[in-house]
Amino acid sequence: MHTILIIGAGKSTSSLIRYLSEKSTPQNLHLIVADKSKAIAQKMLENSDSAEAMELDIFNVEARKKAIINADIVISMLPARFHIEVAKDCLVFNKNMVTASYVSKDMEELNEEVTAKGLTFMNEIGVDPGIDHMSAMKVIDEIKEKGGKMLMFESFTGGLVAPESDNNLWNYKFTWNPRNVVVAGQGGAAEFIQEGKYKYIPYQRLFRRTEFLEVPGYGKFEGLANRNSLAYRSVYGLEDIPTIYRGTLRRVGFSRAWNVFVQLGMTDDSYHLQNTENMSYREFVNSFLPYTPHDSVELKLRLAMKIEQDDLLWDKLVELDLFNANKKIGLKNATPAQALQKILEEKWTLQPEDKDMIVMYHKFGFELNGEQKQIDSTMVSIGENQKYTAMAKTVGIPVGIACLKILNKEITMPGVLRPIHKEIYQPILKELEEYNIVFNEQEKAYKGYNPDILS
Amino acid sequence: MHTILIIGAGKSTSSLIRYLSEKSTPQNLHLIVADKSKAIAQKMLENSDSAEAMELDIFNVEARKKAIINADIVISMLPARFHIEVAKDCLVFNKNMVTASYVSKDMEELNEEVTAKGLTFMNEIGVDPGIDHMSAMKVIDEIKEKGGKMLMFESFTGGLVAPESDNNLWNYKFTWNPRNVVVAGQGGAAEFIQEGKYKYIPYQRLFRRTEFLEVPGYGKFEGLANRNSLAYRSVYGLEDIPTIYRGTLRRVGFSRAWNVFVQLGMTDDSYHLQNTENMSYREFVNSFLPYTPHDSVELKLRLAMKIEQDDLLWDKLVELDLFNANKKIGLKNATPAQALQKILEEKWTLQPEDKDMIVMYHKFGFELNGEQKQIDSTMVSIGENQKYTAMAKTVGIPVGIACLKILNKEITMPGVLRPIHKEIYQPILKELEEYNIVFNEQEKAYKGYNPDILS
Numbered sequence: 001m002h003t004i005l006i007i008g009a010g011k012s013t014s015s016l017i018r019y020l021s022e023k024s025t026p027q028n029l030h031l032i033v034a035d036k037s038k039a040i041a042q043k044m045l046e047n048s049d050s051a052e053a054m055e056l057d058i059f060n061v062e063a064r065k066k067a068i069i070n071a072d073i074v075i076s077m078l079p080a081r082f083h084i085e086v087a088k089d090c091l092v093f094n095k096n097m098v099t100a101s102y103v104s105k106d107m108e109e110l111n112e113e114v115t116a117k118g119l120t121f122m123n124e125i126g127v128d129p130g131i132d133h134m135s136a137m138k139v140i141d142e143i144k145e146k147g148g149k150m151l152m153f154e155s156f157t158g159g160l161v162a163p164e165s166d167n168n169l170w171n172y173k174f175t176w177n178p179r180n181v182v183v184a185g186q187g188g189a190a191e192f193i194q195e196g197k198y199k200y201i202p203y204q205r206l207f208r209r210t211e212f213l214e215v216p217g218y219g220k221f222e223g224l225a226n227r228n229s230l231a232y233r234s235v236y237g238l239e240d241i242p243t244i245y246r247g248t249l250r251r252v253g254f255s256r257a258w259n260v261f262v263q264l265g266m267t268d269d270s271y272h273l274q275n276t277e278n279m280s281y282r283e284f285v286n287s288f289l290p291y292t293p294h295d296s297v298e299l300k301l302r303l304a305m306k307i308e309q310d311d312l313l314w315d316k317l318v319e320l321d322l323f324n325a326n327k328k329i330g331l332k333n334a335t336p337a338q339a340l341q342k343i344l345e346e347k348w349t350l351q352p353e354d355k356d357m358i359v360m361y362h363k364f365g366f367e368l369n370g371e372q373k374q375i376d377s378t379m380v381s382i383g384e385n386q387k388y389t390a391m392a393k394t395v396g397i398p399v400g401i402a403c404l405k406i407l408n409k410e411i412t413m414p415g416v417l418r419p420i421h422k423e424i425y426q427p428i429l430k431e432l433e434e435y436n437i438v439f440n441e442q443e444k445a446y447k448g449y450n451p452d453i454l455s
Numbered sequence: 456m457h458t459i460l461i462i463g464a465g466k467s468t469s470s471l472i473r474y475l476s477e478k479s480t481p482q483n484l485h486l487i488v489a490d491k492s493k494a495i496a497q498k499m500l501e502n503s504d505s506a507e508a509m510e511l512d513i514f515n516v517e518a519r520k521k522a523i524i525n526a527d528i529v530i531s532m533l534p535a536r537f538h539i540e541v542a543k544d545c546l547v548f549n550k551n552m553v554t555a556s557y558v559s560k561d562m563e564e565l566n567e568e569v570t571a572k573g574l575t576f577m578n579e580i581g582v583d584p585g586i587d588h589m590s591a592m593k594v595i596d597e598i599k600e601k602g603g604k605m606l607m608f609e610s611f612t613g614g615l616v617a618p619e620s621d622n623n624l625w626n627y628k629f630t631w632n633p634r635n636v637v638v639a640g641q642g643g644a645a646e647f648i649q650e651g652k653y654k655y656i657p658y659q660r661l662f663r664r665t666e667f668l669e670v671p672g673y674g675k676f677e678g679l680a681n682r683n684s685l686a687y688r689s690v691y692g693l694e695d696i697p698t699i700y701r702g703t704l705r706r707v708g709f710s711r712a713w714n715v716f717v718q719l720g721m722t723d724d725s726y727h728l729q730n731t732e733n734m735s736y737r738e739f740v741n742s743f744l745p746y747t748p749h750d751s752v753e754l755k756l757r758l759a760m761k762i763e764q765d766d767l768l769w770d771k772l773v774e775l776d777l778f779n780a781n782k783k784i785g786l787k788n789a790t791p792a793q794a795l796q797k798i799l800e801e802k803w804t805l806q807p808e809d810k811d812m813i814v815m816y817h818k819f820g821f822e823l824n825g826e827q828k829q830i831d832s833t834m835v836s837i838g839e840n841q842k843y844t845a846m847a848k849t850v851g852i853p854v855g856i857a858c859l860k861i862l863n864k865e866i867t868m869p870g871v872l873r874p875i876h877k878e879i880y881q882p883i884l885k886e887l888e889e890y891n892i893v894f895n896e897q898e899k900a901y902k903g904y905n906p907d908i909l910s
Contacts, residue, residue, distance in 0.1 A: 189720055189791075194746035198729045200791070201743075202720030204659040205759075209745060265644055265657030274653045288656075290664060291649035293904055304660075336644075336655070449748055 001028050002407055005071035007058065007086060008078040009035035009044045012100075012126075014387050016077070016396030017044050017051070023404060024050035034067055058082060069093050073407050075399060083107060087121060094119065098403045100126030100395050103416060111416040120411065124418045125402045127358060127394035128157040131379070131432070133235075133418055134398075134425035135439050136362050139375055140236060141422055143366045150241050151372065151446065152365030153232075156213060156223040158249025159391055162355035162382045163218070169316045171251030173348045175356040175391055182341045183269050184248070190225035192245045195449060201225050207259035212252065213361050215378050216440065221359065223247040224255055235420065243448075249359050257316040260305050261340060264288040269337035276334040282325040284339050297323055320347055356383040358390040360439075365446045372446035379439045394437060401431045456483050457862055460526035462513065462541060463533040464490035464499045467555075467581075469842050471532070471851030472499050472506070478859060479505035489522055513537060524548050528862050530854060538562060542576060549574065553858045555581030555850050558871060566871040575866065579873045580857045582813060582849035583612040586834070586887070588690075588873055589853075589880035590894050591817050594830055595691060596877055598821045605696050606827065606901065607820030608687075611668060611678040613704025614846055617810035617837045618673070624771045626706030628803045630811040630846055637796045638724050639703070645680035647700045650904060656680050662714035667707065668816050670833050671895065676814065678702040679710055690875065698903075704814050712771040715760050716795060719743040724792035731789035737780040739794050752778055775802055811838040813845040815894075820901045827901035834894045849892060856886045 004020060006013065013033070020031050031048065034056035035041040041053035058064050058078065068074055068089045073096045076086045080101035087107055090097045096119055103123045114121050124130055136155055143150060160166075161173040174181060190201040201209050210222040229246040233239050261267050265288050273279070273287065282297055289300040301307070307314050320343055321327060329339045350356065362377040383389035402419070405411040411424055419425050432438075459475060461468065468488070475486050486503065489511035490496040496508035513519050513533065523529055523544045528551045531541045535556035542562055545552045551574055558578045569576050579585055591610055598605060615621075616628040629636060645656040656664050665677040684701040688694050705713075716722050720743050728734070728742065737752055744755040756762070762769050775798055776782060784794045805811065817832040838844035857874070860866040866879055874880050887893075 188726055189723060191726075195748065197746055198742055199744075199746060200720055200728065202718075202723055204718055205720065205743075208759075263657075263659055265655055265660065268644060268657055271643055271646075273655065287653055288660075289654075291652055291654060291904060293650065304663075449746060 001030050002072045003030045003032060003070060004073055004075065004403060004407070005067055006031065006033045006075045006077060007035075007056065007067075008076065009033050009037075009041040009053075010077060011389075012392050012395045013044055013077050014389075014396065015393040016075070016400045017048070018388070019397050019400035020403070021045075021048040021051055023400075024048070027404065027408075032067070032071065058085065065089055065093070068095060071095060073097070073403055075099070075403055077399075080104065090121070091117065091119065096406050097121045098125060098399055098406065099123045100130060100399050102129055103418060107416055115415040118414045120406050120414055121416045122402050122406065122411075122419065122424075123416065125398050125428075126396075127391070127398070128360070130398050130419065131394055131437065132157055132360060132362075133420050134429050135360065135377060135379065136364075137236065137420045137422070137425055138429060138439075139362065139364050139377055139441065140238070143364065143368070143375075146368055148366040148368035148373075150238055150364070150366050152243035152363065152374075152448065153236070153238060153241060154223075154243070154245045154247070154361075154363040155232075156221075156247045156249045156359075156361045158221065158359045160249065160251065160357045160359060161350070162357040162390070165350070165354035165356075166251075168347060169312070169319050170254055170257065170348070172254055173350050173354065173356070174345065175350065175389065178341050178345055178348070179337070182267055182337045182344070185224075185227070186267070186269070188227055190227055190229070192225060192229035193241075194243050194245065196242045204262060207255040207262055210250075210255050211247075213249070215359060215361060215380060216442075218359065218380055220252050221249045221361070222252050222255055223249055223361070235418065243365065249361065253312070253316075257313045260301075260307075260313070260317065263305060264301075266336045266340045269335045272333045272335055273339060276329045276339055277332050279329045279339070280325045281321055281327045281329070281343055282323050284329055284343070285322050288336075320344065350386060352386055355385065356389045356391055357381065358394045365448060367446075372448070374444050374446040375441055376444065377439045377441045379437065381437055393435065397435050397437065398428055398432060401428050456485050457527045458485045458487060458525060459528055459530065459858060459862070460522055461486065461488045461530045461532060462490075462511065462522075463531065464488050464492075464496040464508075465532060466844075467847050467850045468499055468532050469844075469851065470848040471530070471855045472503070473843070474852050474855035475858070476500070476503040476506055478855075479503070482859065482863075487522070487526065513540065520544055520548070523550055526550060528552070528858055530554070530858055532854075535559065545576070546572065546574065551861050552576045553580060553854055553861065554578045555585060555854050557584055558873060562871055570870040573869045575861050575869055576871045577857050577861065577866070577874065577879075578871065580853050580883075581851075582846070582853070583815070585853050585874065586849055586892065587612055587815060587817075588875050589884050590815065590832060590834065591819075592691065592875045592877070592880055593884060593894075594817065594819050594832055594896065595693070598819065598823070598830075601823055603821040603823035603828075605693055605819070605821050607698035607818065607829075607903065608691070608693060608696060609678075609698070609700045609702070609816075609818040610687075611676075611702045611704045611814075611816045613676065613814045615704065615706065615812045615814060616805070617812040617845070620805070620809035620811075621706075623802060624767070624774050625709055625712065625803070627709055628805050628809065628811075629800065630805065630844065633796050633800055633803070634792070637722055637792045637799070640679070640682070641722070641724070643682055645682055645684070647680060647684035648696075649698050649700065651697045659717060662710040662717055665705075665710045666702075668704070670814060670816060670835060671897075673814065673835055675707050676704045676816070677707050677710055678704055678816070690873065698820065704816065708767070708771075712768045715756075715762075715768070715772065718760060719756075721791045721795045724790045727788045727790055728794065731784045731794055732787050734784045734794070735780045736776055736782045736784070736798055737778050739784055739798070740777055743791075775799065805841060807841055810840065811844045811846055812836065813849045820903060822901075827903070829899050829901040830896055831899065832894045832896045834892065836892055848890065852890050852892065853883055853887060856883050 031051035033041040034054040038055035084106040159175040358381045360379040364375045381390040486506035488496040489509040493510035539561040614630040681701045813836045815834040836845040
């Protein structure tokens, strides 16, 4: 019998635990789910016989070490900054480890020791990062193996509301940490390269520089640039690629409306507003508009943002109750971002019957045998319900698959890893298909940035 | 004979040194100007007999202490962050001290000891801060003494090019550190209060939220909000004032054009662009615009910023040679702000015959005997030439006056001070009039924010 220790029983672990529970009888697994709160861990387990819940404070060094010593492999589902302590213990006690988080600098520095001991520390094996890496590297490797030369790589992921639950004008609900959505894009310009030209988009232009993408069967989306696309050149072995661009997907029209919040300063998380506890939504909006007491907040906002009276963008703002003088922010010393989050959560929280959706879109431009071609690869995953969301599924199942394949020695590559190697992504992508996480690849002519019609 | 030690002989010390040199014979003064470079100190002295230049590295503790021990009073004209070391020595050796900089937290913490020793550490006695404090407190105290109640305080200062040297479309040249001008307004929202309503302006809206001011004899200016106006409530004893607003002056039209740089991301100083050494001005602009290779940089910029073809704003951009494909940035690893500064310095550097100008505008709204009134107080100072600029004059002369009045015991208040007390500002403002630094005060009806005509 093998013991798998999962540390952290947050929302994103539901599908992981279900996956491993289903495999526990055939594969003779013992599952321990450890969390600061034993009740939360217990709830995640539901009625699994092969699993037990455990109370574990990861800052209690002795308890943490003891739990790790007793495991055959460790999955850390903690917030990313806490992985490193678990990783150091795994190194000492010779345990393999899996996380869904980006490889931190601290984690990277363990690579030499991890490799020397023949251990596998698999990271970035969730959805984004994770499924994006694997599905992209599969196509890139195939192109290269045929002798093709990569010309372009664009990649977009979005966590959205499923079409059947999409009932607001923004076509958006919070499917992960709302705070991260409110402050997304801050802290530096987006950097990427297009046909050899470096491009920079500052935060104040980010939501006005979108591009459209059509996903077969799901309609039109807009993509907005992520912070740093350039770093992916070395990760994906595309050092000389003339075009690389990574972004986030929203439904068309979201960004233009969101830009109103950005421009007015409502997404700022760096200072505190006065008197937010008793501030109405209307006063919140007014605090970012000029003081002209004989004009309405509505008129001042329309003028400042140049919103025409028949623009649907306006209805998006009204739908949020932004001009309500009776509803209160009700938070002490809130930053603009915290106040905005409060307003948005009222409208954008998933309801019990709501389903979420993960959408991924890759574009690969390449030259093969003197011909320029393009492959578009898309994947859509819809959640089952509020517990088994698309987010939990696409994060948890690849983590679970990687864990079992390492345990069963199907994956044996040592080191601090990302799933960018064929021997890793190939078997994992194959098993993901059983869970309906499938990429639809379509080949077409490569047009690059040359429009058909020029005047 | 009294010895005055001036530490630091930067550009802003010219008028200070001339002022003190002129007073040295009648007042029996010995002036020592100490700088890292003796040559720079010597050059500032010109032919003064009563003054000597000295080489001093302020990080050489022994040399610094020795210089301070031998002085009767110390003026620190160093960059603000270096004052504290000088201040600590002055405290130990019982020397009074003068600076033109904002009181830092470190400096503030010396207050108790400075007061206990009966010493005077006068700070914020340049132009802004300095002349602004004194000229504002004079009117505020007068209103209060008459039994008036303050309703509004707005205050604006601008360092600009004098009308006779104003020959570009921006009506602007660099009259102080260009870097500070390029990054001005970043790092937090502007906060102020108008008729009891707190208002916040984020950086991305700062240059679109200006107000106009007319200075008699000098025409129209625009004012844009400074970062924190609220802190001045306690400094000026205006805790309950319903309106307080501080800002910076530019000529009308500057801010709307500058906003193009802000929106495109050209003022960002937080990251480095690729290949800036060989980047042309045109490529610099293009790096902030979408990649559409069949459109010109000009067209893309006009579209992105919605600049109509007959808008004079466009000519401002062209005047800067922004679209020149031959001129190079020529800086390694430049940030956007550094690259922009390079471009602007080519056009906005004061020429040898150019004169600068300091403009100050205060508005005081108050209620007296049941009547609402307003006093507008304005001051304009024009530089003599590139050495004796208006900036050097308005910074240096009040520093010099304060120094002599402390030395002569006309100012004896102890502590870490700002010139906000009547016994300090009154004699200094009086002497400033001899140097043509005079405020023009005009009383008018107070209208507040109530326009005459409402539809």
